Amino acid sequence: MGSTFDTTPCREQDLGKFEILERDGVARIGRLFTKHGTLQTPMLLPVVNPNIRTIEPREMWDEFGVQALITNSYVIWKHEKLKNPALKEGVHKLLDFPGIIVTDSGTFQSYVYGDIDVGVEEIVAFQRDIGVDIGTMLDVFGRPDQSIEELKEAVEQTVKRALPSLVEAGSDLLLNGPIQGGLHTSLRSESAELMGSVNGPFRGFSVHPIGGIVPIMEQHRYLELARIILAVRKTIPVNRPIHMFGCGHPMLFPMCIALGVDLFDSAAYALFARDGRLLTPDGTVRIENLKEWPFTSRVLNGISPSDVRAMEKNARTDLLARYNLEATQAELARCREAVRSGKIWSLVEQRSHSSPELREAFLFLKEHLMGENDSSKSQIVFSSSPVRPGSERWTEDSISRPHLIHANRLIRERWTPPLSDWKGESITNPELLLITSGRPPWRDSVKNDVIRALFHNPSLIPIIQTPNGLLPFDLEDWAPLCHIQASENTWSSLSSPSNDVLKSLGFDSQNIHHLTSSDESIDKEDRIRIFEWLEFSQISAKCSVLLGASRKMTSDWLDGMTVGRSSTGRIRNVFTSDGRHVLSPRLHDGGISLTNEGAKDLHSLGSGTPRLVLKSDAIPYVQDGRNVIHGFIEDVDENIAPGLACLIQDSSGNLIAHGISRCLPSEIRSFSKGIAVRVRGGIKSDDSQ
Numbered sequence: 001m002g003s004t005f006d007t008t009p010c011r012e013q014d015l016g017k018f019e020i021l022e023r024d025g026v027a028r029i030g031r032l033f034t035k036h037g038t039l040q041t042p043m044l045l046p047v048v049n050p051n052i053r054t055i056e057p058r059e060m061w062d063e064f065g066v067q068a069l070i071t072n073s074y075v076i077w078k079h080e081k082l083k084n085p086a087l088k089e090g091v092h093k094l095l096d097f098p099g100i101i102v103t104d105s106g107t108f109q110s111y112v113y114g115d116i117d118v119g120v121e122e123i124v125a126f127q128r129d130i131g132v133d134i135g136t137m138l139d140v141f142g143r144p145d146q147s148i149e150e151l152k153e154a155v156e157q158t159v160k161r162a163l164p165s166l167v168e169a170g171s172d173l174l175l176n177g178p179i180q181g182g183l184h185t186s187l188r189s190e191s192a193e194l195m196g197s198v199n200g201p202f203r204g205f206s207v208h209p210i211g212g213i214v215p216i217m218e219q220h221r222y223l224e225l226a227r228i229i230l231a232v233r234k235t236i237p238v239n240r241p242i243h244m245f246g247c248g249h250p251m252l253f254p255m256c257i258a259l260g261v262d263l264f265d266s267a268a269y270a271l272f273a274r275d276g277r278l279l280t281p282d283g284t285v286r287i288e289n290l291k292e293w294p295f296t297s298r299v300l301n302g303i304s305p306s307d308v309r310a311m312e313k314n315a316r317t318d319l320l321a322r323y324n325l326e327a328t329q330a331e332l333a334r335c336r337e338a339v340r341s342g343k344i345w346s347l348v349e350q351r352s353h354s355s356p357e358l359r360e361a362f363l364f365l366k367e368h369l370m371g372e373n374d375s376s377k378s379q380i381v382f383s384s385s386p387v388r389p390g391s392e393r394w395t396e397d398s399i400s401r402p403h404l405i406h407a408n409r410l411i412r413e414r415w416t417p418p419l420s421d422w423k424g425e426s427i428t429n430p431e432l433l434l435i436t437s438g439r440p441p442w443r444d445s446v447k448n449d450v451i452r453a454l455f456h457n458p459s460l461i462p463i464i465q466t467p468n469g470l471l472p473f474d475l476e477d478w479a480p481l482c483h484i485q486a487s488e489n490t491w492s493s494l495s496s497p498s499n500d501v502l503k504s505l506g507f508d509s510q511n512i513h514h515l516t517s518s519d520e521s522i523d524k525e526d527r528i529r530i531f532e533w534l535e536f537s538q539i540s541a542k543c544s545v546l547l548g549a550s551r552k553m554t555s556d557w558l559d560g561m562t563v564g565r566s567s568t569g570r571i572r573n574v575f576t577s578d579g580r581h582v583l584s585p586r587l588h589d590g591g592i593s594l595t596n597e598g599a600k601d602l603h604s605l606g607s608g609t610p611r612l613v614l615k616s617d618a619i620p621y622v623q624d625g626r627n628v629i630h631g632f633i634e635d636v637d638e639n640i641a642p643g644l645a646c647l648i649q650d651s652s653g654n655l656i657a658h659g660i661s662r663c664l665p666s667e668i669r670s671f672s673k674g675i676a677v678r679v680r681g682g683i684k685s686d687d688s689q
Helices: 057-064 073-078 080-089 091-095 107-113 120-129 148-169 185-197 214-218 222-235 250-258 268-274 305-309 313-340 344-354 356-370 375-382 402-414 447-456 488-492 499-504 524-547 551-557 596-605 616-623 665-670
Strands: 018-024 027-034 037-041 043-048 068-072 100-104 134-136 174-176 208-210 242-244 263-266 277-280 283-286 431-435 460-466 469-472 512-514 562-565 571-575 581-585 592-594 611-614 633-636 645-649 655-661 675-682
Touching: 018 313, 027 313, 037 043, 043 057, 043 313, 057 313, 068 073, 068 091, 073 080, 073 100, 073 120, 080 091, 091 100, 120 134, 120 148, 148 174, 148 185, 185 208, 185 222, 208 222, 214 222, 222 242, 222 250, 222 356, 250 277, 250 313, 250 344, 250 356, 268 277, 268 313, 277 313, 305 313, 313 344, 344 356, 356 402, 375 402, 402 469, 402 524, 431 447, 447 460, 447 524, 524 551, 524 571, 524 581, 524 592, 551 596, 581 596, 592 596, 592 645, 592 675, 596 645, 596 655, 611 616, 616 655, 616 675, 633 665, 645 675
Parallel strands: 043 068, 043 263, 068 100, 100 134, 134 174, 208 242, 242 263, 431 460, 431 512, 611 645
Antiparallel strands: 018 027, 027 037, 277 283, 460 469, 562 571, 571 581, 581 592, 611 633, 645 655, 655 675
């Protein structure tokens, strides 16, 4: 297949920086800048034993698209036949690998064999001297069966070794800062916070591996694995990749990536092959009784299972290792595509059925995400864009998808009933019109019945009952909430909304009316007035939920609005009473886009739209419509979130631009590389009045 990765050294000022290119919540496609090109994440680093190469590193690069690998610096250091050539010509020449080389330090060997005879600074210096791209400090391995006192000591000793290791690394060697703590989540969080705060003369750690997890995975303790990742995410610097040391089974990739893991490494591709086992996204398959391959494979094409069983062991191992590497790479590609398409949690749901232990971990995460009071969830939920094109293929687990939780919370926290009815009378006691009939798009399937109901009772507020919960009719085209693909049985067996849910939306459980179908004719003039009221309510609701502007402010602002329509009659543009174009409802996802005029209005009205303060040297570029880049931001509101609009100001409060955030506030404060806000319009100083 041939590798297309660029091995050009990064710019000196970018060395060690990490950048997010695309995301789905905390799952991210990023790149880490190194001396041998940029490392794309999420990515597996195949473990290469420099003494026993089941697949040659060059073949990994040329045939399997492996961009980076990991080998053991301690093994190279210990064997003179490897050590001398590595020091003389470099580790890339030793392994004949043009890509990025990461090395372990010998910590795992100390876990397997006991003490090792190399010093903390000595092994870092060796990794530096043989030209490693990302090395690893010599941490202290923490086993899950150790006492908390022993694990505390492992964490403390690792932290003590951190600064000397960073000093020894020098300016060119990037360093892994492992996180220890066994099964104790508080200790994992403490370890992550301490290791993340250590800074050397050139930089801190560039990557943070989660160590000590191989025994946990060997015992299939995936619930503990999920808890450990969550604990580390609480305190780890958000601008550094997380690496799962020793994790390489494809079955685990989606869950780990959905929780924010960026890198994996494993020798499983070779170890499982020696035992006649195949790695698949749904578990491990033994070849003993196979008559046909239950999957497609370039490596195994034209060879039957019986042919493979008849091979000499070394040849069989070599072949199966290549299949395992192929399957591993394919699942990572599938995960990256799921991130790009916003479907990573759907993939997690699918894979959770691969084993009872993995299902147990998923059900824990499902409960964790749907809880109300745990602030640690905010990163996963609120970094998931709540507006996205496409549909939701509904399963029993779909309710826990983070972007749907985010959307539901926005509705509960920001949506309120309209202030007045279609006759212009104040609504003091809104009554709920519950829509359980019809299917999306509801503007077509139930619009006429809604208009008839409102004609008879103007105080009714139409709300749609969906598998995802209650959806106000004035948000009925919000994707993906409006595109739920569920069985008819799912739609027909929805339970009645609870009193708490009704109360959160401003309704009394005693005032519920159910939408019924009728052929009654309504006067044309009244029908038009009701329809226009519904449209105004829709624009007002979207301004409230997606822009943070209140119903009252929006109603005053857009009083007397006019609209431009698409060929199908849907609103494309919204104009104020004086003819200024301020908003554009997006037909493909139900979101809403500000124009410059709209941004200026929201800024002057003091809306709740989140704000970002730009550093002065970036202002001219952003005013010209350039994106806001990390490192050029002075301050940011706490409620800024990916996928939602924000206003961009200077330090004096003057409006500079508006755009769509790609990050959480913590990320905006931490990252120094990449795009923070995609600017939709720059505003010159003479235009901001």
